[in-house]
Structures are given as C-alpha cells and as structure tokens.
Amino acid sequence: MPFSMSDVLARPVATPAILAAPREAYAAISLLLLQAGTWVSLAVCFQGSIDNDVAEGVVDGPAWQLSYLRHPPLSSWLSGLASTTGPARYLVLYAIALSFACGAFAIAAGFIARLEGRAAGLVVLMAGFASPYASYWPIKFNHNIGVMPFWAMTIWAAWYAFESGALGVWALFGAIVGLGLWAKYAILHLVIPLGLLFLAVPEWRRKAVTPGPWIAGATCLAIVAPQLIDVLHKGATTFQWAVHPTDSSGLERARWMGEFVLGCALANAPLALIAWAACGRTRLLAAIRSMFAFKTRGRLDLFLHSAAFGPILVIVLAAPFGIHLFYHWATALSVSFACWWGRAAGRAGLRDLSRRAWILYGAWAALSAFGYVGLREIAPLQAPLDTSAYAEMDGPALAELAKDYWAAHENGPISYIVSYGGKIGFQAAGSIVFDLPYRVRALKDGLSMNAPWIDIADLRRRGALVVVGNDPTAKRSLDGVDVEVSAIAAFPRPVMRGAKAPPTLYFGVIAPGT
Numbered sequence: 001m002p003f004s005m006s007d008v009l010a011r012p013v014a015t016p017a018i019l020a021a022p023r024e025a026y027a028a029i030s031l032l033l034l035q036a037g038t039w040v041s042l043a044v045c046f047q048g049s050i051d052n053d054v055a056e057g058v059v060d061g062p063a064w065q066l067s068y069l070r071h072p073p074l075s076s077w078l079s080g081l082a083s084t085t086g087p088a089r090y091l092v093l094y095a096i097a098l099s100f101a102c103g104a105f106a107i108a109a110g111f112i113a114r115l116e117g118r119a120a121g122l123v124v125l126m127a128g129f130a131s132p133y134a135s136y137w138p139i140k141f142n143h144n145i146g147v148m149p150f151w152a153m154t155i156w157a158a159w160y161a162f163e164s165g166a167l168g169v170w171a172l173f174g175a176i177v178g179l180g181l182w183a184k185y186a187i188l189h190l191v192i193p194l195g196l197l198f199l200a201v202p203e204w205r206r207k208a209v210t211p212g213p214w215i216a217g218a219t220c221l222a223i224v225a226p227q228l229i230d231v232l233h234k235g236a237t238t239f240q241w242a243v244h245p246t247d248s249s250g251l252e253r254a255r256w257m258g259e260f261v262l263g264c265a266l267a268n269a270p271l272a273l274i275a276w277a278a279c280g281r282t283r284l285l286a287a288i289r290s291m292f293a294f295k296t297r298g299r300l301d302l303f304l305h306s307a308a309f310g311p312i313l314v315i316v317l318a319a320p321f322g323i324h325l326f327y328h329w330a331t332a333l334s335v336s337f338a339c340w341w342g343r344a345a346g347r348a349g350l351r352d353l354s355r356r357a358w359i360l361y362g363a364w365a366a367l368s369a370f371g372y373v374g375l376r377e378i379a380p381l382q383a384p385l386d387t388s389a390y391a392e393m394d395g396p397a398l399a400e401l402a403k404d405y406w407a408a409h410e411n412g413p414i415s416y417i418v419s420y421g422g423k424i425g426f427q428a429a430g431s432i433v434f435d436l437p438y439r440v441r442a443l444k445d446g447l448s449m450n451a452p453w454i455d456i457a458d459l460r461r462r463g464a465l466v467v468v469g470n471d472p473t474a475k476r477s478l479d480g481v482d483v484e485v486s487a488i489a490a491f492p493r494p495v496m497r498g499a500k501a502p503p504t505l506y507f508g509v510i511a512p513g514t
Contacts, residue, residue: 024118028125032106035129035365036098042369043094043139046376048496049395050079050093051140052423055430058083059442063453066230067238073227074183075146083434097141101134104148104332108339111156115300116346119353123278124342126353126361127271133334136372143184144331150180151190151332155307155339158194162303165207167215174216178223185238189318190332193310197302204299234452245322256325257316263327264312268337270364275341278357279348287347304343308336397494398428399435405507406465409487415462416454417442418510420476421469428493428505429467446478463512472506483510 050058060068061080068076082093105128113121128134138145157173160166180187198204198213207213221228231238276284290296291305311333319325406414417432417440419425429442443459444450456478466476466485476485485508493505 024113024122027122028106028109031122031125031129032102035134036095036102038365038369039135039138040091040094040098042372043098043136044090046373047090047094047139048376049393050090050431050434051142052393052427052431053140053142054079054093055393055395055427055434057142057430058434059426059430059444060451062439063441063451065453066227067234069237069450071143071238072182072184075141075143078146079141084439086437089434093141094139097138097145098134100141100145100149101138102129104152104335105129105134105338107149107152107156108335109342111152111159112339112342112346116343117351119278119350120342120346122353123275123345123350123357124338126278126357127274127341128334128338130270130274130361130364130368131267131334131338132368133267133331135368137328137331144186144328146183147180147187147332148335150176150183151187152335154180154187154191154194155336158191159300159303161212161216162198162201162204162207163299165210165212167212170212170216171219174219175223177216178220181220181224182227184332186329186332189314190307190311190336192314193306194303197306197310201299201302237449246324248322248324250320253319253322257319260316260319260325260327260329261312264330264333264337267330267334268341271334271337271341273364274357274361275345277360278353279345279350283348283350284344287344287349290347291344300343304336304340308333308340311336392496393428393431394494394496395431395435399432401491401494402432402465402467402507403436405489405491406509409509410463410512413438414440414465416440416459416464417467418446418459418464418476418478419444419467419469420446420474421467421471424469424505425467426469428469432465432467443478446476446483448479460510460514461512463514464510466506466508466510468506468508472508478510483514485510 056070057076057079059080060073061076061078062084063080064077065073067073078096079093082089082096085092105125108128109121109125112124133145133148153176154173157169157176161169161173177187177191199208279287291301315325315329402414402417414436417429419429419442422445426442426444429444433440433442441454441459442451443454443464448454448456459478460483466488468485468488472488472490476483488506488508490504490506
C-alpha cells in the first residue's frame with residue numbers, strides 16, 4: 001500500500017510502541033542486556049589492552065579540558081575517567097563503549113517501532129546488534145562510538161521536528177546536535193543531508209520561516225558555545241585537524257572514495273541478512289522498490305534515504321579536496337542503515353518475527369563471538385598487514401616495563417611522561433598511563449601546545465620518563481629549550497600475542513631538577 005503520513009500521525013504517541021507490548025519489550029530488553037553483557041565480558045577476558053587510538057584519549061581525558069588538540073572532549077573524558085577506576089578500568093571502559101553503541105541501536109529501534117510497529121523495531125535492534133558496530137568494534141572506544149547515540153536521537157528528533165513543527169521538538173533537535181558536537185564534529189556531515197531534504201520537501205520547507213529552525217540553531221550554538229570559545233582561544237587547532245587536507249594524488253583520493261563506499265556496502269550486509277530472514281526475499285524486495293518508486297514513496301522514505309545515504313555522498317565528495325576518508329567513519333552511519341532496513345521490514349508488512357529470523361540472528365551472534373575469541377586466542381592473525389607500526393600494544397606489560405625501568409633510575413612514582421616520535425611514542429605513553437595504578441600526566445613531543453594544562457616548570461622539577469618511538473640519538477627539547485635525556489635504553493615494544501614484531505621502543509630519563 002502507498003505510504004500515508006496520516007496513518008503514522010494517527011497512531012498513539014504517548015508511549016513508544018516497543019514498550020507497549022510486554023512480549024516485544026521483554027525481547028528487546030533481553031537482547032540489549034545480552035548483547036552488551038556478552039561483549040563487555042568478552043572484551044575484559046580476551047582483549048588484554050586498550051586500542052592504540054584509545055590511548056590518545058586516555059592521556060588527555062583526566063585533564064577535563066573543554067577542547068583538545070584533535071577532537072572534541074567527550075570520548076577523551078570518558079576514557080580518561082575509566083583510567084582512574086583502578087582494577088575496574090577495563091570493565092568500566094568497555095561498559096561505557098558498549099552502552100553507547102548498543103544504546104544507539106535501542107534508540108533507533110524505538111523510533112522505528114513507533115512508526116512501523118514492534119516487529120520492525122526488533123528488526124532494527126537485531127540488525128544493529130548483528131553489525132560489528134555493536135560487538136567487537138566499540139571495544140576500540142573512540143569519537144566515532146561516542147557520537148552514535150547522539151546521531152540516533154538526532155534522527156528521532158529531526159523527523160518529529162520536520163513533521164510537527166513543534167517548537168519544543170525543534171529545541172530538542174538542536175540540543176541533541178549540540179551535545180553530539182561534544183562527541184565528534186562529524187555529526188554535522190550526518191545532519192547536512194537532512195537539512196537539505198528539509199528545504200527540498202514542500203511540506204517541510206514552509207516551516208523554514210517559522211521560529212522552530214532558528215530555535216534549534218540557537219539551542220545548538222548555546223550548548224556547544226563553551227567548547228567553541230575554548231577552541232578559538234587555543235587557536236582553533238581542533239577545527240584545523242577536522243578539515244586538514246592531506247598531500248595525496250588524485251589516484252589515492254579516488255581509491256579512498258571507492259574503499260569508503262565499499263565499506264558502507266559491507267556494513268549493510270549483516271543488516272540486510274537479518275531483514276531478509278524476517279521478511280522473506282520477495283516481500284523485502286517489493287518493499288524496497290516501493291520506498292524508491294515515485295508514486296509509493298513517502299516523506300519517511302525520503303527522510304531515511306537522506307539519513308542513510310546522504311552522509312555517504314557528503315563524505316565521498318570531501319575526498320577530492322584531500323580529506324582522507326576512513327572506513328570507520330561509517331560507524332555512526334550504521335544506525336541510519338539499521339533504521340532504513342527496519343523501515344523496509346515495516347513496508348513489507350512484517351508483524352511478527354519468524355523463527356527463521358531468530359535462528360539466523362542467534363547463529364550470527366554466536367559466530368561473531370566465537371570468531372572474536374578465535375582471533376584472540378586460537379589463531380591471532382589480527383595484526384595489520386601493511387605496517388608493523390600499529391601492532392597492538394600489550395598495555396599491562398608495557399606499564400610494568402616502564403615501572404621497572406623508572407625504579408632502576410629514579411626514586412618514587414612516575415609523575416610525567418614525555419613522548420617523542422609522533423603517534424608511536426604518544427600511544428605507548430597513553431597505554432602506560434592507562435595501566436599504571438596512579439595518575440601520570442603525558443606530554444606529546446615535548447610541546448606544551450599539545451597539553452597546555454601541564455606545568456613545564458613542575459615537570460622539570462619532578463623529572464619525567466621519556467618514551468621515544470623513533471631515532472633515540474636526536475636532540476630533545478621542552479618547548480624549544482634543549483633538554484638532556486639520559487639512560488636511554490632500547491626495548492622490543494610488548495605487543496599482544498599474534499601481532500607482528502613492532503619497532504623498537506626507547507625509554508629515557510629527564511632527571512629531576514633539570
């Protein structure tokens with residue numbers, strides 16, 4: 001049947017549909033708890049160390065700054081907070097990460113359930129949980145995971161703002177986007193296609209002259225203002241990092257575009273499999289055709305097309321300008337994809353999930369879990385093939401190595417770590433910071449601009465452990481002033497089992513009172 005917005009708007013909205021029926025509610029809650037609990041447990045038991053990128057946030061987070069050198073602060077705050085919880089630090093970190101990722105798909109499921117029915121909402125939940133972005137990927141807790149629940153809430157709020165025009169909903173829409181900007185600026189390229197669609201649909205475009213969109217913009221600006229002011233005060237380095245072009249050839253940029261589109265297609269594969277099992281091939285294909293056909297598509301179809309595919313176009317079009325595209329930018333988009341497949345299930349007339357759908361979901365979930373454990377313990381082949389520089393560090397072993405080295409040369413705990421050698425040295429420093437049982441402050445490349453909250457004079461008085469990821473014979477400095485690094489020693493960097501042999505890591509000492 002053709003889509004009718006009057007049918008949607010006539011449905012009761014006081015209570016989300018997924019909460020209105022005990023059977024579906026129990027199923028959704030059980031899936032959520034099982035998914036998050038399983039993957040937190042697997043990560044605690046088998047991951048063994050924080051990811052290299054997480055190590056960077058750990059360094060900055062405990063400083064509780066409004067902005068940092070590269071990214072907005074939310075994910076750094078949370079990973080830094082986890083690092084302060086002692087023996088529970090891994091459990092806390094992974095629990096935060098899985099809560100963000102699984103919570104995002106739960107929000108998306110509630111949105112679709114409200115519009116398309118409880119069965120379609122469960123398809124969203126199952127499809128989202130079948131994706132890597134709700135299982136092993138959140139273990140690498142970063143800014144992409146941090147933005148996921150805000151994007152899910154943005155989809156929900158934007159739809160009702162566009163449809164109802166209610167000022168309160170517009171304010172909520174702006175508030176969610178503003179909060180999302182504290183997680184990652186990428187929420188803007190997710191929202192841009194929705195804004196363009198809003199202006200393109202006549203029924204919505206008429207609302208552009210009402211106070212709603214302006215209230216949304218003002219609310220968003222007010223929420224992000226403290227960070228924005230701080231970023232500008234520090235020289236806008238965070239903005240510069242977000243849009244900095246790379247020195248690359250046209251062929252490389254074309255390759256990035258192709259790889260990103262392929263990554264998005266692969267990210268949809270498990271979601272499509274769940275929708276197919278729930279609806280059947282014939283009904284699902286007919287529903288998808290109706291979502292695109294001019295005579296049968298509705299505003300909700302256009303909205304979800306824009307939410308799912310519009311950001312892909314925005315991201316791909318950035319590549320010709322030298323912006324390096326990474327496949328993990330599809331992380332937040334997985335929420336849009338799940339909503340899209342849920343809508344397709346609703347259009348297919350799905351009312352109850354078949355046993356086949358549950359069996360397929362269970363088999364896929366088991367395969368994902370056992371596959372992860374296998375890669376960790378049975379056949380650890382997860383190291384990147386292109387470089388050994390990013391071999392996964394064994395954080396606890398690295399921290400013990402640093403403690404033993406420092407105890408052999410200086411008295412007392414490590415107060416500061418100064419890293420040199422770009423990412424390798426800084427990520428090693430972050431991993432040490434996370435796994436030491438007390439607070440340590442780290443300074444990248446010996447430059448206070450990288451951590452302006454650090455007192456260089458205090459660092460000189462207390463001394464510092466030096467972590468070097470490249471040439472140990474190069475001259476070292478603190479804010480341009482040469483400093484002597486003594487007792488330089490080389491170590492094979494501890495890595496997780498199965499990772500390639502890494503580059504040599506060097507420790508040194510800036511003596512107290514330097």
